[in-house]
Amino acid sequence: MPKSRGGREVVPMHPICQQTLINNFTNSELQRYGMDVESLLALPPVRKFVDWVANKDPDFNAPIAKKKR
Template sequence: MARKHSKHGRYEDLQDSGADEAEAAPVPCWLCGRPTGKTIVWHHPVPKSRGGREVVPMHPICQNTLIANFTNSELQRHAMDVDALLANPNVRKFVDWVAKKDPDFTATTAKKQR
């Protein structure tokens, strides 16, 4: 059963201490390297269905591009190797295109033709 009160202090105290962390520099996207915006997706480079546990920060549009261009087994083979993912011409073209965009930019992503 859940506790009514935390043994570490009041909730308001935790909110005040997080203000310094919000002013820190944004983390870079794992795929494109641009700073992340307001929305950060924590992506599993190796899918959870394939035993992946590690997560990396990404833009939602970058994650959608990976999902559209690779199957889970392909992502498992590439694992944490960004260079191998960027070797795909569709992904490289996307990263070059999105490099000039705002961190919070969103657009529809084309599906891979199989």
């Protein structure tokens, strides 16, 4: 849950994964999902990203295009 929405728990996350979530979801949307990883993985943009990044090296990094809203 984003800090701006009352979240206090810090979850370690790879920068490219964090940037993908930030670019695809608002803080309100992330608040609704909370720590429900299965629900996030069921969403097409997240599933597509996870499938793409699964075979990359752990230290892989690439720019992520911002979602046009």
